[in-house]
Amino acid sequence: MDLIWTEGTLMVAGPDSRAFVAPTARASEFVGIRFAPGTAPTLLGIPAVELLNQRVDLAAVASTRTTRELVDRVDNAPDRVAALEAIALRFAAEKGPSDPALIAVVDALSAGSTVADTAAETGMSARMLHRRSLAAFGYGPKMLARILRFQRALEAVRTGVAPARIAATTGFADQAHLSREFRDLAGCSVRALQISPSAPGKSHSK
Numbered sequence: 001m002d003l004i005w006t007e008g009t010l011m012v013a014g015p016d017s018r019a020f021v022a023p024t025a026r027a028s029e030f031v032g033i034r035f036a037p038g039t040a041p042t043l044l045g046i047p048a049v050e051l052l053n054q055r056v057d058l059a060a061v062a063s064t065r066t067t068r069e070l071v072d073r074v075d076n077a078p079d080r081v082a083a084l085e086a087i088a089l090r091f092a093a094e095k096g097p098s099d100p101a102l103i104a105v106v107d108a109l110s111a112g113s114t115v116a117d118t119a120a121e122t123g124m125s126a127r128m129l130h131r132r133s134l135a136a137f138g139y140g141p142k143m144l145a146r147i148l149r150f151q152r153a154l155e156a157v158r159t160g161v162a163p164a165r166i167a168a169t170t171g172f173a174d175q176a177h178l179s180r181e182f183r184d185l186a187g188c189s190v191r192a193l194q195i196s197p198s199a200p201g202k203s204h205s206k
Contacts, residue, residue, distance in 0.1 A: 014051025019187025
C-alpha cells in the first residue's frame with residue numbers, strides 16, 4: 001500500500017491483485033511512500049481488503065481536518081519526500097508497531113514456505129491465517145505469496161538477469177510460468193520491464 005501526494009491531494013493506494021494503469025494525469029509532480037507489507041492498515045486504521053484494487057483520498061480513512069493539515073504540510077514543504085516520510089512516522093508513532101506475527105507471515109512466504117507451513121510456523125490455523133491476511137494484506141496468503149514472488153522476479157529483471165535464470169531462482173515452474181505471471185500482475189511482458197541496454201539506469205514502474 002502507498003501514500004501518494006500530488007498537487008494538493010493525498011491519496012491512499014490500496015493493495016493490487018492485478019495490474020493498475022494510471023490514467024493520464026495533468027499533475028506534473030508526484031511523491032509517494034510505499035509501506036512494508038501489512039503495516040499500512042495498522043497505521044491508517046482500515047483493513048487492507050477494503051481498499052483492494054482501489055485509490056482513495058486520504059480523507060476516506062482520516063478526518064477531513066487531519067487530511068487538510070497534512071496536504072498543506074506537503075504542499076508547502078521545501079522537501080516533499082521528507083514531508084511525506086514525516087507523515088508516515090507520525091502515523092507510526094500514533095498507532096504503534098505492526099503485529100510481529102504478520103511480519104513472520106511475510107518472511108515465511110518470501111522464503112518460499114507453503115501456506116500450510118506458514119500457518120504452522122506462525123501458530124495460526126489455516127482459517128485464521130487467511131482472515132488475518134485479508135485484513136493486513138488485502139488478499140489471502142496464496143495471493144500474497146504470488147505478489148512477493150513477482151516482486152522478487154521484478155527486482156531481478158530490473159538488474160538485467162536473464163528471464164530463464166529468474167524463473168529458476170525465484171520459485172517459478174519455468175520461464176513460461178514467469179511470463180504468465182508478468183502478464184497477469186504487471187499487464188505486460190517481462191521484456192517490457194527490462195532495463196534497456198541503451199539507457200543505463202532507466203527503470204520502469206509497475
